[in-house]
Amino acid sequence: MRVLTKRKVGVVALLAVVTFYTLGTGFQFFYQFLYTILLLLGIGFSWAWLNLRGLEIRLTRLSTRGQVGGYLDGQLQVINRNRLPKSWLEVTEVTDLPGYTSGRVIGLVKDQSRTWRIETYLAKRGIYLTGQVEVTSQDPFGFFRLNRRFLAPQSYVVFPATIPLPDLDPRVANLPSDSRYTRRATHITPDSSSIREYNHGDSFRSIHWPSTARMNRLMVKEFDIGISAEAWVLLDMYRGSHFGGDVVDNTEELVVTVAASLITRISELSIATGLAANAEASYVLRPDTSPSQLGRLMEALAAMRAHGDISLERFIYDLRPQLSRFNTLTVITPSRHTEWIPALRRLRRQGVNVSVVYIDPESFGASPELQSPLGLLHLGEIPTYAVKKGESLNEALRAPVGTGAFLTGEPEASLTTMEAAL
Numbered sequence: 001m002r003v004l005t006k007r008k009v010g011v012v013a014l015l016a017v018v019t020f021y022t023l024g025t026g027f028q029f030f031y032q033f034l035y036t037i038l039l040l041l042g043i044g045f046s047w048a049w050l051n052l053r054g055l056e057i058r059l060t061r062l063s064t065r066g067q068v069g070g071y072l073d074g075q076l077q078v079i080n081r082n083r084l085p086k087s088w089l090e091v092t093e094v095t096d097l098p099g100y101t102s103g104r105v106i107g108l109v110k111d112q113s114r115t116w117r118i119e120t121y122l123a124k125r126g127i128y129l130t131g132q133v134e135v136t137s138q139d140p141f142g143f144f145r146l147n148r149r150f151l152a153p154q155s156y157v158v159f160p161a162t163i164p165l166p167d168l169d170p171r172v173a174n175l176p177s178d179s180r181y182t183r184r185a186t187h188i189t190p191d192s193s194s195i196r197e198y199n200h201g202d203s204f205r206s207i208h209w210p211s212t213a214r215m216n217r218l219m220v221k222e223f224d225i226g227i228s229a230e231a232w233v234l235l236d237m238y239r240g241s242h243f244g245g246d247v248v249d250n251t252e253e254l255v256v257t258v259a260a261s262l263i264t265r266i267s268e269l270s271i272a273t274g275l276a277a278n279a280e281a282s283y284v285l286r287p288d289t290s291p292s293q294l295g296r297l298m299e300a301l302a303a304m305r306a307h308g309d310i311s312l313e314r315f316i317y318d319l320r321p322q323l324s325r326f327n328t329l330t331v332i333t334p335s336r337h338t339e340w341i342p343a344l345r346r347l348r349r350q351g352v353n354v355s356v357v358y359i360d361p362e363s364f365g366a367s368p369e370l371q372s373p374l375g376l377l378h379l380g381e382i383p384t385y386a387v388k389k390g391e392s393l394n395e396a397l398r399a400p401v402g403t404g405a406f407l408t409g410e411p412e413a414s415l416t417t418m419e420a421a422l
Contacts, residue, residue, distance in 0.1 A: 008143065011037075011041070011143055014037065015034075015037055015038075015041075018030060018033050018034045018037060019034060022034045040141060040143075041143060043139070044139035044140070044141045044143040044144050045139065045143070045144050047137075047139040047140065047144075048137045048138060048139045048144040048145070048146045049137075049146060050082075050084055051086050051087065051088070051089060051137035051146075052135060052137050052146060052147075052148045053082055053084075054080060054081045054082025054083075054084070055078060055079070055080065055081070055082075055086070055089075055135060055148075055150070056078070056079040056080075056081050057076075057077070057078055057079075057091075057133045057135070057150040057151060058076070058077040058079070059074060059075070059076050059077075059093070059131060059133060059151060060074060060075045060076075060077075061073070061074040061075075061130075061131075064154065064155065064156055064157065065156070065157045065158075065159065065295075066122045066156065066157070066158050066159070067122065067158065067159040067160070067161065067162070068122050068123065068124065068125050068158060068159065068160055068161040069122065069161050070122050071119050071120060071121055071122060072097065072100075072118065072119070072120040072121075072122055072130070072156070073117070073118065073119055074117070074118040074119075075115060075116070075117055075118065076091070076093070076115070076116055076117075076118055076133065077113055077114070077115040078091055078106060078108065078113065078114050078115075078135075079108075079111070079112070079113040080108035080109065080110060080111065080112050080113070081111070082110065083110055084110075085107070085108065085109045085110065086106075086107060086108040086109075086137075087107045087140075088105065088107065088137065088138050088140075089105065089106050089107065089108070089135055089136070089137055090103060090104075090105050090135070090136040090137075090138075091103065091104050091105075091106060091133065091134075091135050091136075092104075092133070092134055092136075093118070093130060093131070093132065093133050093134075094129075094132040094133070094134050094149065094153070095128060095129060095130040095131075095132075095156075096128050096129055097120065097122075097128040097130060097156065097158075098123055098124050099120060099121060099123055100120050100130075101120065104116060122158050123248060124158065124248055125158050125159060125160040125161075125253075125256065125301070125302045126157075126158055126302060126303070127155055127156070127157050127158075127299075127302060127303050128155070128156050128157075128158065129153045129154070129155060129156070130153065130154060130155075130156040131151055131152065131153050131154035131156075132149055132150070132151050132152065132153040133149065133150045133151055134147055134148070134149050134150075135147065135148050135149075135150065157299055157302050158302055159260070159298040159299070159301070159302050160253075160256045160257055160259075160260040160298070160301050160302060161257050161260065162257070162260045162261045162264045163257065163261045163393045163394065164261075164265075164394065165261055165262070165265045165393065165394050165397060166394065167394050167395075167397075167398045168262075168265055168394070168397050168398070169383075169385070169397055169398060169399055169400065171353075171355060171383050171400070172262065172328075172330055172355050172357075172383075172385070172397065173231040173262070173266050173271065173328045173330055173353075173355075194221075194222045195208050195211050195219050195220070195221055195222065196219070196220060196222055197217065197218070197219060197220075198217070198218035198219060198220050199220075202220045203220075206220045206221050207219070207220050207221075208220060208221045229271065229272070229326050229327070229328070230271075230272045230273075230274060230287035230326065230327050230328070231266050231271050231272065231273045231274070231287060231327070231328045231330070232273075232274045232275070232276060232287065232319075232323065232327060232328065232329045232330070233259050233262055233263055233266075233273065233274070233275055233276070233330050233332065234275075234276045234277070234315075234316070234319065234329060234330065234331045234332065235255055235256065235259050235275075235276070235277040235278075235279070235301075235304070235332050235333075236255065236277075236278065236312045236315075236331065236332065236333035236334070236335055236340075237252070237255070237277045237278055237279035237280075237304055237305070237306045237307070237308045238278055238306070238308045238309075238310065238311055238312055238315075238335070239306055239307050239308055239309070240311075240335075241306070241312065241333060241334055241335040241336075241337075242255075242306045242334060243334060243361045243364045243365060243366045244364040244365065249389070250364060251306075251334040251359050251361060251364050252305070252306040254334075254359050254387065254389070255306075255332050255333070255334065255359055256301050256304070257393070258332050258357055258359070258387060258393060259275070259301060259332055260298065260301050261393060262330060262332075262357075262397075263275065263294070263297050263298075263301075264294070267293070267294045270289060271289075272287035272288055272289045273287055273288075273289075273293065273294075273297065274286050274287035274288070275297045275300055275301070276315070276319050277300075277304050277308075278308040278310040278311075278312065278314075278315040279304035279305055279306065279307065279308045280304070280305050280307040280308060281304075282308075282310065282315070282318075283300050283304060284319065284322070285297060285300060286322070287327075311337075311339070311340070312331075312333060312335055312337075312339075312340040313337075313339040313340040313342075313343050316331075316340055316343040316344065316347070317343055320343075320346075320347065320350075323347060323350070323352050324350075324351070324352070325350060325351025325352060326351075327352050327353070328352070328353040328354075328355070329344075329347060329352055329353070329354050329355075330354075330355050330356070330357060331344065331354070331355070331356045331357070332356075332357045332359070333356070333357075333358065333359065334358070334359035334360070334361045334364075335373065336361060336366070336369060336372070336373065337373070338373050338376050341373060341376050341377060341380060341382075344356070344377075344380070344382055345380045345382070348380075348381075348382065354382055354383075355382065355383040355384070355385070355400075356377055356382055356383070356384045356385070357384075357385045357387060357397070358373065358374060358377070358384055358385065358386050358387070359387050360386055360387065360388045360389070363388040363389035363390070363391075364389055374386065374401065383400040384400050384401055385397050385399075385400055385401065386401045
């Protein structure tokens, strides 16, 4: 039973007054009045309680996942399995999904069913609870409102929006096929790269018999470890880096949208893709080309929030042991600090292909500053792509920003300080 309404308070007050006068005066009229009120209350409560008996609820959904910009579809059916008719039933799904509206008031006779479609626009990524249905019953006098819940709640994942990137600059993740490196192996592997003449000490297991028969001399296969280029996408989810407040249109959501779009585009090219983020927990999902990898990455993007306590600089250094010269790393950040730039320069010296997608915080209301990370990134020869609020992402990632687009301040002095830190 829910919190008392004004009507309920009035009924309780009336019942208290009538009971007081009944016991105080002993008049027959007050006894009859008291019995009438108690009878009405009993009928009302019984009506509301019986309304919730004998109901069968069915909720049908084709998927437990959706994407921002899509719709949550489903079909809700209520069946009366009781002999008594049902009146004034409010049926609604219990969920924390933003903008969800599936409530309906219905009445049912014996064995009657009511079915309707649920369609809710998915406006915000996240993991929500859906699937539990609450039925509320009210008596004709409005004295009682009872509710009962049916079905068990289930999680529903809303993936972030993705934007097609047909003109994505190949330098972002070494996208052309000739950038996917192979490395020679000293042992037998499933991948062979070439055939050469037999040398003393070569294993007989590596002999390539068709070539041996054709060349009339022993020929052996040379093996490599296969495709080793891997793409990492790193999201800066440090709480001190973001702007825009707790709304859908902020730097946090744009960072996630950029990451989801990049991951989708890179995965389409069958390149092993991994994800790292310094969010409320550290996310490190190693690159993989399995069919389920994209779903895992999208689910992680749906769940993470910009509540991280680890700075971008420290997180890059923590990730460094997992990177090699056959990897690419794309950092997506709105951070106005510059301490993380030396970490990227050190990775470049290791041979890691590094690029940065910089989310312009000023377009989200941040105050202008004299020194911008863009200038130091340019001096560090790190390809940088600037994305502003409302700007076409495909156009922003078509090519890195030019020298004229960088804020200057004192870049030479800052670069000297940065190099000294290395």
